């Protein structure tokens with residue numbers, strides 16, 4: 001599991017993560033995506049400063065790198081909450097009731113799609129298919145897949161995550 | 168004597184607790200001084216029974232499921248290590264009707280073996296196709312694939328052998344095999360199950376494709392939504408290299424083929440083959456105009472075979488048994504088997520590999536058992552988000568390329584999503600437009616802007632605002648999207664929208 005992102009950004013930590021990611025992947029052909037992924041794995045998001053650094057390292061224009069960073073849904077521009085819950089809202093999960101799960105997250109946990117809770121605990125993002133379409137609704141909590149994610153199951157998962165945090 | 172117990176490592180099984188079950192079995196075995204070896208296999212595809220635990224009993228493999236950690240002490244008490252009776256006992260795995268009626272060619276090994284064990288792979292027919300290919304001239308490999316009738320399983324259904332022949336006939340200093348493992352369609356997971364449950368099968372299929380067309384490099388484009396598949400593939404590539412199954416000296420033949428893995432970043436349109444190539448090159452996933460075909464100018468501008476995971480995973484069997492043996496299955500111009508995926512609100516969801524041409528009714532009702540909710544089936548969507556909705560009354564159509572096209576739909580990647588009678592089909596039509604707006608690469612106006620307009624128009628229709636005029640507008644919009652979009656994203660989004668409108672007009676007129 002990657003290191004839990006903090007709420008505030010830290011320029012020194014960003015600089016280090018960007019430099020490490022570039023050093024690790026710059027020799028690849030078509031290295032932009034692998035580098036962006038590596039930065040997000042380290043920080044939980046891809047800071048603006050990454051654009052110029054990647055452009056310089058790969059001999060690309062800043063516009064190109066900026067275009068890539070903003071084209072793909074995976075890359076966040078700001079730190080997420082301490083936990084990230086991705087909720088599938090594609091057709092198969094709709095057929096299995098994901099809209100109920102999404103409504104429950106908002107009503108019970110104060111967590112709307114695309115938003116982070118006020119206490120910085122949880123970010124909820126939509127996702128379009130996790131490949132678990134026979135066991136929906138499906139969610140991914142901090143990178144880990146869960147099926148049959150009914151409201152009750154969501155409560156249990158979030159309680160577990162909170163307990164782990166306290167431990 | 169050591170007893171082998173299988174608990175899947177497939178991410179669907181893990182999503183409902185397979186890891187905790189495996190741990191509970193290890194702990195209970197240690198406590199009771201039972202000599203147990205737990206193997207983390209792929210999934211048998213009977214996903215409603217996951218976690219499905221199997222015991223290698225003297226009489227063969229016996230299945231228990233769905234098993235929760237709390238069931239484990241009871242299973243030991245019931246003597247499950249000898250195949251003992253228990254409420255969760257499903258009998259011999261191979262005799263479970265869901266499984267027994269399948270024709271497993273591509274999925275023959277999935278769930279049977281330890282996915283990363285090289286010896287297991289070799290002992291269960293692995294590498295037979297590659298060895299055969301190494302003994303053939305490239306053109307003869309291609310002819311086997313042509314003879315099999317295998318068509319692209321990613322959605323477009325283009326004959327694989329013809330594509331390979333084009334690449335073979337291109338003169339170039341470098342060619343590539345690019346695997347489309349983006350599996351973005353909702354309701355599909357067969358690619359994932361092979362990558363997690365039998366990864367060497369994909370690598371073998373890629374190597375055969377490389378030998379056939381003269382490519383020495385293979386690239387896999389795997390979606391980021393599949394972290395477990397990534398873990399398995401990374402390990403499989405390493406082990407295959409170390410064993411000489413990949414690399415500079417394929418099985419001691421002196422021929423070269425190696426593979427690298429790249430991860431997508433949450434974009435549906437990057438499953439479109441030219442957007443995928445752009446993404447592999449590190450760029451935005453903007454669709455390229457065709458021609459040139461990727462077969463002629465593909466990855467890094469070189470001739471490239473782009474195939475879906477299922478297409479390549481069918482190839483080792485075809486080489487081992489011959490193209491004619493594969494073509495003996497199926498119907499019309501839809502040859503062979505298809506690993507269908509039963510998804511959504513379905514009682515027995517899972518992976519069902521049967522000959523092409525099996526009817527949707529057989530798949531949804533007989534095999535799938537109808538809805539999970541127990542309510543009547545109202546609609547099914549076949550072929551992912553760009554596939555049409557069919558009402559329950561139309562399920563007698565054969566699931567093959569031509570019959571589905573004739574019924575106004577498409578087979579796509581073989582995903583079948585079942586909805587019960589609580590579904591609001593106007594909401595599904597709206598969602599199709601919304602999804603297109605979210606995922607459009609932005610190159611063509613009808614797709615980029617038309618989809619957003621489509622959402623607004625459907626909202627007006629369902630709100631009862633000048634319904635007739637707005638219905639006419641929606642149909643016009645769909646015609647424009649169909650006719651003036653560069654790729655199937657904009658071009659086929661009208662299918663789910665108009666089929667919902669055609670078969671379920673009452674849902675658009677509630678207010």
Ligand SMILES: Cc1cc2nc3c(=O)[nH]c(=O)nc-3n(C[C@H](O)[C@H](O)[C@H](O)COP(=O)(O)O)c2cc1C
Nearest residue numbers: 319320321347349350351438439440474475478655
């Ligand atoms: C919007 C869009 C998304 C697609 N997504 C996928 C996908 O996720 N996986 C796939 O194999 N093919 C996908 N395709 C089809 C590919 O463009 C292409 O036909 C396929 O990779 C060719 O391989 P095949 O002949 O083996 O099917 C998609 C097409 C479109 C238009």
Ligand code: SF4
Nearest residue numbers: 608610611614654657
């Ligand atoms: S139809 Fe849509 S996704 Fe396809 S090329 Fe045009 S804008 Fe891009």
